[in-house]
Amino acid sequence: MIMSNIIFHIDVNNAFLSWSAVELLNKGSKVDIREECAVIAGDETKRCGVVLARSIEAKKKGVITGESLFNARRKCSNLKVYPPNHDLYEKMSGKLFELISEFTSDVEIVSIDECYVDYGKVKNLYGNEIMFAYKLKNIIKQKLGFTVNIGIANNKLCAKMASNFSKPDKVHTLYEDEIKDKMWILPIDELYGVGEKTSEKLKVININTIGDLANFKPNELYKYFKKQTTKMIDMANGIDNSIMKYDEVCQKGISHSTTLERDLIEKEELYKILQSIAEKITMALRGQNKYTYVVAVILRDKFFNNYTHQTKLKNATDMPDEIFQISKRLFNEMWNLEPIRLIGIRVDQLVSKDNYQLSIFEDFKEREKQSKLEKIITKLKEKYGNNVIIKASLVRRNGKK
DNA sequence: TCTGGGGTCCTAGGACCC
């Protein structure tokens, strides 16, 4: 018999809002903002007024994460709005993962407020997974003051889907034989990886639930989704072979962007902002002991059109002025003079400084080898004439057509 | 005073090479 995996997905309920609630209570506040119709949202005067997290009451009124406060207020006239506190969230996140790691080190952190646990590895120690999940969620609530959902399944995808069932403070399972009853009945946009655009397309061909997708003819679906088809149908069937990633995976890129308080067309002002962003990027790069090979500038104009323009460098860098000068050039090449709402820089293809030094060294060794070879060829030519050695690449080129 | 910021992954098209 094949031992199947047991994976937990642990997800903080309304993380930012819960964490702010705990902090306010600790500071002596009499109200628990989780009980109000409340949201955590950015500053409207800085044009960052979007909902980052909402309470259950706000959710009931139809408030969605990511929507403007303007819209949210229309749905809920007595909406309470609290500012985000990212330092606090980092701290609370750290406490959560620290607590979980007291039980097991087989943890994959996927974002500030969620992780996977390979429970199969510790089942011998703690016993039945459902019992343990209840225990763990209660310990978190008791020690840290906020609630989590735990999804239990045989793979990461199903665990993730399970933790998303009813909330808050719940444990759910989604084993293989439960997929039909628990997952297929859900609307298609609740499938992980199916967002707004894909679900719109799916609804056009009458796929409205996850079950509809799971049972759709693959070759029919192929007409619309090409290479993505197999993956989509697999996911609707709860099939996922992705493995746990325990090691901290190297970050691929770093970006910084800012929405301006008003739309700007003044070049010099935009340069100044670009420069300060370049400095922040540099700090982040140096913090990770990395250089970058790719610099990109990101723009959003007043019409909400997004543009990016990037370039690959010959030599990786972490120099603020170099990154700024490149960004300035990219900006000038790209900007169509429309007023700018958002400006940013992204760096990509990062390389650790240690590896980079090594590659320069390798390069150097290669060049040295090359120059030795050139010297030998010169000597041979002196002795036997010019035709004695013809580079392979030249032979190939001359021999062709 | 409607629409954040930081990520990842995928795709398509063009350039270029063999």
Next chain:
DNA sequence: TCTGGGGTCCTAGGACCC
């Protein structure tokens, strides 16, 4: 003379997630 094909790299944009 009539228009290969496979591979890789690079860029821009889109979609999605938290």
